[in-house]
Amino acid sequence: KSGAVGAIIFDNLPLHGTLGTPTGDEVPTVSITEKDALDYIKKLTEDPSYKFETTLYVDSVITNITTLNVIAETRFGDHDNVVSLGAHSDSVTEGPGINDDGSGTISLLEVAKELTKFKVKNAVRFAWWAAEEEGLLGSDYYANSLNEEENSKVRLFMDYDMMASPNYEYEVYDANNEDHPNGSGTLKDLYIDWYTSHGLNYTLVPFDGRSDYVGFIDNGIPAGGIATGAEGVKTKEGEEKFGGKAGDWFDPCYHQLCDDLSNPDYEAWVINTKLIAHSVATYAESFDGFPI
Numbered sequence: 164k165s166g167a168v169g170a171i172i173f174d175n176l177p178l179h180g181t182l183g184t185p186t187g188d189e190v191p192t193v194s195i196t197e198k199d200a201l202d203y204i205k206k207l208t209e210d211p212s213y214k215f216e217t218t219l220y221v222d223s224v225i226t227n228i229t230t231l232n233v234i235a236e237t238r239f240g241d242h243d244n245v246v247s248l249g250a251h252s253d254s255v256t257e258g259p260g261i262n263d264d265g266s267g268t269i270s271l272l273e274v275a276k277e278l279t280k281f282k283v284k285n286a287v288r289f290a291w292w293a294a295e296e297e298g299l300l301g302s303d304y305y306a307n308s309l310n311e312e313e314n315s316k317v318r319l320f321m322d323y324d325m326m327a328s329p330n331y332e333y334e335v336y337d338a339n340n341e342d343h344p345n346g347s348g349t350l351k352d353l354y355i356d357w358y359t360s361h362g363l364n365y366t367l368v369p370f371d372g373r374s375d376y377v378g379f380i381d382n383g384i385p386a387g388g389i390a391t392g393a394e395g396v397k398t399k400e401g402e403e404k405f406g407g408k409a410g411d412w413f414d415p416c417y418h419q420l421c422d423d424l425s426n427p428d429y430e431a432w433v434i435n436t437k438l439i440a441h442s443v444a445t446y447a448e449s450f451d452g453f454p455i
């Protein structure tokens with residue numbers, strides 16, 4: 164590709180390791196093996212029809228690793244009608260991922276611990292997903308590998324990714340939009356009713372496919388969830404509704420080194436963890452009125 168400045172697309176190469184250019188951001192990078200990268204660079208440099216105005220370098224070499232979802236289900240309750248919820252246990256390599264998604268991870272642990280004090284009618288299945296940041300790998304793998312019978316037992320999935328953004332808003336995934344018709348309207352209403360009855364504002368956000376509900380929705384399992392915002396910018400209206408700072412990201416440390424223990428908003432975390440407990444309590448008690 165003569166004269167291509169940075170924009171080099173590699174086709175048909177297996178995924179692992181990244182190849183990019185020093186200009187970083189504007190440049191698409193692809194993931195390939197080290198050997199393929201070196202072979203490819205060699206081939207390109209020997210081929211007179213290729214001309215580069217940028218230096219290629221191997222940015223990092225990633226090896227294959229095995230990673231695990233952690234799934235825990237109550238011993239009691241109806242195992243044919245399961246309430247499921249999840250948070251992702253991985254973070255990006257750039258930072259510790261305390262808000263994203265240490266926050267949801269710990270919410271689930273807290274709710275699981277408290278749940279031991281109660282009796283459930285429906286079984287509750289907690290999931291800590293692996294490799295969300297690499298492309299929803301853990302949850303997709305799980306949802307896609309449920310056979311028809313196991314799929315039908317999972318009555319809903321609730322996603323809890325980023326519960327405590329420092330410049331938070333209380334976001335509820337909008338259900339039944341065109342892109343993802345399996346969003347649960349009943350669950351959406353539960354969140355809205357709870358925020359409203361606690362005197363709190365909320366905002367509807369679309370299912371944009373960026374968290375672990377995707378595998379469930381795509382396999383016909385109703386899903387929904389709440390979040391507090393990532394790299395979206397708070398508006399003036401948002402500031403009036405939720406406080407915080409207009410013009411800043413909801414989480415200014417999103418996917419960065421500073422997403423550390425000082426990052427999450429503790430108040431938002433407590434509010435949302437109470438709502439998570441409420442969602443679990445509601446459906447562990449009954450799926451009456453809940454679609455299929």
Ligand code: PHE
Pocket residue numbers: 263295296324325371373374375390393394
């Ligand atoms: N799932 C994203 C992440 O882990 C965060 C996110 C969720 C962003 C929903 C936008 C909407 O990075």
Ligand code: ZN
Pocket residue numbers: 255263296418
């Ligand atoms: Zn993330």
Ligand code: ZN
Pocket residue numbers: 251263264295324325
């Ligand atoms: Zn996340």
Ligand code: ZN
Pocket residue numbers: 342343372377380381
């Ligand atoms: Zn989808």
